Amino acid sequence: MATIKRALKTKPNNEGFYPIVFRVYHDGKSAEIYSKIYIDKNDWDTSNNIVKRNNSNYKNINSFLNKIQGELNDIINKLEATGKEYWAIDVKNEYSRLIESEKKIAVNENVDFIEFLDGCIKRQSPGNGKVTRDTKNFLIRFSGKRLPVYKIDGDFVKEFHDFVKKTSTSDGSTRMRSFKARFNELKELGLATDRNPFTSIKIKQKRTQSLIALSNDEIEKLKGFEYNKYPDLKLSYITFMFSYYALGINFKDVIKLKYSNIKRDKISYIRSKTGKLIEIPRLPEIEPYLELINNYPKENNDYVFPYLLKRHDTDNRIFNRGNKLITVFNNNLKKIATLAKIESNLTTYVARHSASNKLYNTKVPIEVIKDLLGHDSVKTTEGYIKSLQTSQTQEIIKGIL
Known part of the structure; x- marks a missing residue:
């Protein structure tokens, strides 16, 4: 049996x-x-x-x-x-x-959707939890502190959508996408019938930005940047170059990097976005930037970089700190790009894009790039690389036709 x-x-x-x-x-x-x-x-x-x-x-x-x-x-x-x-x-x-x-049989839809959202917030990452909490607060303002699932029909969704647009500074598409995703999750749990009340509205899809990778010439300009002349930009410059030679480690992972993550021949860390263990080789090119950062005074000596202080002792505090820092970091990168005469829009993710593009162009197998980037599948990496190649092609032909 x-x-x-x-x-x-x-x-x-x-x-x-x-x-x-x-x-x-x-x-x-x-x-x-x-x-x-x-x-x-x-x-x-x-x-x-x-x-x-x-x-x-x-x-x-x-x-x-x-x-x-x-x-x-x-x-x-x-x-x-x-x-x-x-x-x-x-x-x-x-x-x-x-x-x-x-799927054709009705289920008991007396489950409180607001209570369900509270459970989602507790198990989500700080970023996703923030969006869900914001959606929940708007639903409470619109319909009260209890929302039985059976009340969520096409009319309710349409009226809520109108309410969000009227009371939001944006079009409210992020909240509506969150609302729809959590409702679908409820269906998967068998706590709502297999129906789609969201057909009564059109939700704008999240815009995907073109991925930017630096050219070899731009990377050389960055390597020659005289950072000692600009003390206010020095830390941002070191961070970007470290990220590039660490094969595209994300900024929010850089700030959480501890000395215990730095091994003799590799760097190991858990990627915040996916929770996956990433191991990358400790390249010789990274050593000068590690030496520079080691000389920075730090309040919390566990961390390689001086961004996190002792009071940043919870996931939420680290997340909020990262959000504040990333704005300053990107502004500094724009100043560096201007001073270094780099035309590309320099942002935190450009280091990651540039590293992966360089690996691909030097014939590193796509499976290896997948592991270094922390992607779950080769298809994700192929799409990532394809977007980079398309962006480069657009830049090449921009001034020709």
């Missing part, structure tokens, strides 16, 4: 959360079924294969997982009762058919 085991996958999504799956084993074969639920790996009880109490939605999630397990057991019992041979994949296929039929 087939057996079922719950598990947490070892590979996270782009937000750093891990999917819960069910594995069906039968006659030496197995099949994997995604529950469509993603959690922080610290919220998973590996002994009992359930979500821990420290996850604010643990009751709903565990109840949903038990429901899936019960359905899979029912399917196995029915297949066994036929007396015919079956495989693990047959269990998965039967479950897929069941899910399709269940």
